[in-house]
Amino acid sequence: MKIGRIIGFAITGLCFGVLVQGEPIEFEIGQTATQEDIQGWNIDVTPNGDGLPNGQGSVDEGAKVYAAKCAGCHGPTGVEGPYNRLVGGQGSLGTDRPHKTVGSYWPYATTLFDYIFRAMPLTAPQSLSANKVYALVAWILYRNDIIDENMVLDRFTLPTIHMPNRHGFQISPHMGISLPTSP
Numbered sequence: 001m002k003i004g005r006i007i008g009f010a011i012t013g014l015c016f017g018v019l020v021q022g023e024p025i026e027f028e029i030g031q032t033a034t035q036e037d038i039q040g041w042n043i044d045v046t047p048n049g050d051g052l053p054n055g056q057g058s059v060d061e062g063a064k065v066y067a068a069k070c071a072g073c074h075g076p077t078g079v080e081g082p083y084n085r086l087v088g089g090q091g092s093l094g095t096d097r098p099h100k101t102v103g104s105y106w107p108y109a110t111t112l113f114d115y116i117f118r119a120m121p122l123t124a125p126q127s128l129s130a131n132k133v134y135a136l137v138a139w140i141l142y143r144n145d146i147i148d149e150n151m152v153l154d155r156f157t158l159p160t161i162h163m164p165n166r167h168g169f170q171i172s173p174h175m176g177i178s179l180p181t182s183p
């Protein structure tokens with residue numbers, strides 16, 4: 001115990017000494033991230049669609065991927081759960097029983113791509129290709145009566161979609177930011 005403490009003090013002293021002298025500390029672990037490494041994490045998509053990758057997906061393809069990868073948690077039609085409801089609820093937000101879903105609540109279709117690409121399926125995030133995510137977004141929007149069943153989504157068409165609750169949010173003027181200009 002005592003020896004442990006002494007060694008502990010000695011190590012702390014050494015580190016402190018190095019810091020005081022202003023020398024860079026070399027831990028000799030890890031490696032410098034390459035542009036490719038960084039690119040793998042740089043996947044954010046903004047409301048106006050900046051950052052959307054190449055690729056495309058249709059409602060039909062989305063139905064298949066959804067059944068295989070999502071239905072178990074969100075229900076066969078996106079309504080049943082057990083986890084978050086993705087479909088329906090439009091017009092319910094102002095009532096006693098509001099249902100916050102993609103269709104009723106989300107202000108942008110573009111950030112739905114971001115969310116799924118980044119975080120779903122819950123047990124295997126970032127395992128889906130861009131094509132599959134475009135298809136899933138198409139299926140979820142179609143089920144919410146937001147797009148036509150023949151619409152194909154890609155980085156050009158997705159930012160043109162107007163979400164029902166697009167104007168249901170207000171940004172505090174004190175935050176000093178303005179709302180992005182998308183439909």
Ligand code: HEC
Nearest residue numbers: 069070073083084086100101102115116120121122123136
């Ligand atoms: C193992 C269960 C599970 C699977 C599989 C799963 N999800 Fe989820 N999903 C969740 C949970 C739990 C949340 C809520 C996460 C939170 O609030 O932090 C969620 C949240 C979401 C949301 C946000 C809902 C909202 O309005 O807040 C979307 C969209 C979504 N999932 C889409 C998908 C899609 C698409 C798939 C298939 C690729 C999928 N999920 C697969 C469990 C799952």
